[in-house]
Amino acid sequence: MSREEKPNTAILSRALPRKKQGLSPCAACEVRHLAVCSALKTDDLDELDAILTRRDLSAGDTLFDEGEPARNVYNLTSGCLKLYKLLPDGRRQVTGFLFAGDFVGLANSDDYIYSAEAVTQVALCRFEKHKLDHLMNTHLSLEKRLLGMARFELVEAQEQILMLGRKTAMERIASFILMLSDRAQRRDEPADPVKLPMSRNDIGDYLGLTTETVSRTITRLRKNGIISLDSDRSITIKQRETMNDIAEGF
Amino acid sequence: MSREEKPNTAILSRALPRKKQGLSPCAACEVRHLAVCSALKTDDLDELDAILTRRDLSAGDTLFDEGEPARNVYNLTSGCLKLYKLLPDGRRQVTGFLFAGDFVGLANSDDYIYSAEAVTQVALCRFEKHKLDHLMNTHLSLEKRLLGMARFELVEAQEQILMLGRKTAMERIASFILMLSDRAQRRDEPADPVKLPMSRNDIGDYLGLTTETVSRTITRLRKNGIISLDSDRSITIKQRETMNDIAEGF
DNA sequence: CGATACATTGAGGTTTATCAATTTGTGTGG
DNA sequence: CCACACAAATTGATAAACCTCAATGTATCG
Numbered sequence A, B: 001m002s003r004e005e006k007p008n009t010a011i012l013s014r015a016l017p018r019k020k021q022g023l024s025p026c027a028a029c030e031v032r033h034l035a036v037c038s039a040l041k042t043d044d045l046d047e048l049d050a051i052l053t054r055r056d057l058s059a060g061d062t063l064f065d066e067g068e069p070a071r072n073v074y075n076l077t078s079g080c081l082k083l084y085k086l087l088p089d090g091r092r093q094v095t096g097f098l099f100a101g102d103f104v105g106l107a108n109s110d111d112y113i114y115s116a117e118a119v120t121q122v123a124l125c126r127f128e129k130h131k132l133d134h135l136m137n138t139h140l141s142l143e144k145r146l147l148g149m150a151r152f153e154l155v156e157a158q159e160q161i162l163m164l165g166r167k168t169a170m171e172r173i174a175s176f177i178l179m180l181s182d183r184a185q186r187r188d189e190p191a192d193p194v195k196l197p198m199s200r201n202d203i204g205d206y207l208g209l210t211t212e213t214v215s216r217t218i219t220r221l222r223k224n225g226i227i228s229l230d231s232d233r234s235i236t237i238k239q240r241e242t243m244n245d246i247a248e249g250f
Numbered sequence C: 001c002g003a004t005a006c007a008t009t010g011a012g013g014t015t016t017a018t019c020a021a022t023t024t025g026t027g028t029g030g
Numbered sequence D: 001c002c003a004c005a006c007a008a009a010t011t012g013a014t015a016a017a018c019c020t021c022a023a024t025g026t027a028t029c030g
Helices: A009-015 A042-051 A129-138 A138-164 A169-186 A200-207 A211-223 A242-250 B008-013 B043-051 B129-138 B140-166 B169-186 B201-206 B211-223 B240-247
Strands: A051-057 A062-064 A072-078 A081-086 A092-098 A115-120 A122-128 A227-229 A236-238 B051-055 B063-064 B072-078 B081-087 B092-098 B115-118 B122-128 B225-229 B235-236
Touching: A042 A051, A042 A129, A072 A129, A072 B129, A092 A200, A092 B140, A122 A129, A129 A138, A138 A169, A138 B092, A138 B140, A138 B201, A169 A200, A169 A211, A169 A236, A169 A242, A200 A211, A200 B140, A211 A227, B043 B051, B043 B129, B072 B129, B081 B201, B092 B201, B122 B129, B129 B140, B140 B169, B169 B201, B169 B211, B169 B235, B169 B240, B201 B211, B211 B225
Parallel strands: none
Antiparallel strands: A051 A122, A062 A115, A072 A122, A081 A092, A081 A115, A227 A236, B051 B122, B063 B115, B072 B122, B081 B092, B081 B115, B225 B235
16 A cells, blocks of 8 residues: 655654753644644643644554544644545545645534545644643634634635536646645745645546546646656646646636 | 516515514524524624624525625525636536525635525625624634534535535435435425425536436436426425435445 | 526537556565 | 566546537416
8 A cells, every 4th residue: 555655754853842942842843833733822832732642644544434433633744644535336535635734623523524544654633622622612712713724624625616516627637736736835835846645546536537537637738848747746837827727717 | 587486475584573572683583593693692692683784685686796805794594595606618616505594604715705696585694794703702602603614514515525526417416405305404394395496507507517417317316206396396205215325326 | 478598308429437458656575 | 776566657449427509398477
């Protein structure tokens, strides 16, 4: 299963706990500003630290399965995680790819409504739901932050719905690459080249296409000089304007 | 545009303000328990009433357009509203149908991320965003309620994504009819027969299909004796178990 | 009751899926 | 470090699902 690149230690180390003059390890977390955790003042971070457990996954590891009781929520500090749902005959829909700073488990339910599996090596902070709920009662900013994140996820879901319902294969691929680029930028990583840590199959299951169609479409973009494929599972966007036009359906 | 049935006054009246021994009109609202408004105690309802404006729409009326500054949020008290996004060439994705008790505008953005149009005659309560935000600060239950609603909408969005990405036309139609049935039941309306107030075209744009495919698929369900079409834009589910199996992809 | 929009049905085309073969990439062990 | 084994990606040929275009039937509303 692990056909993945070795962990990028430079990135992994960003979220490692580093004790700094008695402050909470969270204070040193380099993705804090991206995460739920930004809701708390630096002084309150030890309360957060007290209720979390850090955990690592290797590529291919399952974090939880659809249908399990949802006792925990997670904050991803590095790597890439995929969420997916299955139909009885094995058809799979990847509902999202998560990266550093992203939160797992906002969707309300007693049980997980999707499975979560590591795409690359992954580091995360685990919170027991009830403990986080309790912390929300004393720190209202935390609740506000979660509401804000939920709203943002709703906006993204609408985009995904439009893409799946009405865009062509080419438009979906362009949208997807641009989305990964935008999200990398939001994490203070370069917008270009765009890293695609997931397999063609995963991309297909995210876009409602087959592996073959994903591959053919990417090839077509490459042959038209709109993108180029780099060696290390990343893509350079040569003509961003054209990509935007394709993605938006012009 | 208004090819719609005349308003169902029995339902409309459920949300009409009725002054009852000095209580807020909200206290008499029959869909309160379904709506955001259930977050407030009866005694606090006049605060809610103070910041809302009631409004009616006829079938075909536009509530707001994608891209407009999003100053208001709404609570639907009767009728059916559709939300949709457009691509430049006119392709349309209906992202949701809303009914009594549903909230419009949870998705976070300065501008509306979709257009909203009345499918039938509609009644709603309008809140200016900043006023509701302000009320949230004094009534924390309101914020909790909104977070809960956002989470629930996220769960539904995941289902919609699975449907659009991986289900066949037949499975989508079955899922759709059952969803309308479930939601009717949640509003204390009969689960069967299921009312389909929207056009085949709207259904197609919701399911990522064409009018013709929707029509053909519904015909196929009817000819197989799984559903029957009643006169008044409603459908009786003759074999609910079969429908469930189809919808889930068995 | 007539006009118009909506729904249904039919014939044929297009996109994407499926099945199959080949090439490329990746990790392992010698 | 190289060779091997296996997984993933690409490419090709064919098929199926759904779309498009067109005609007909049926509600609905003035």
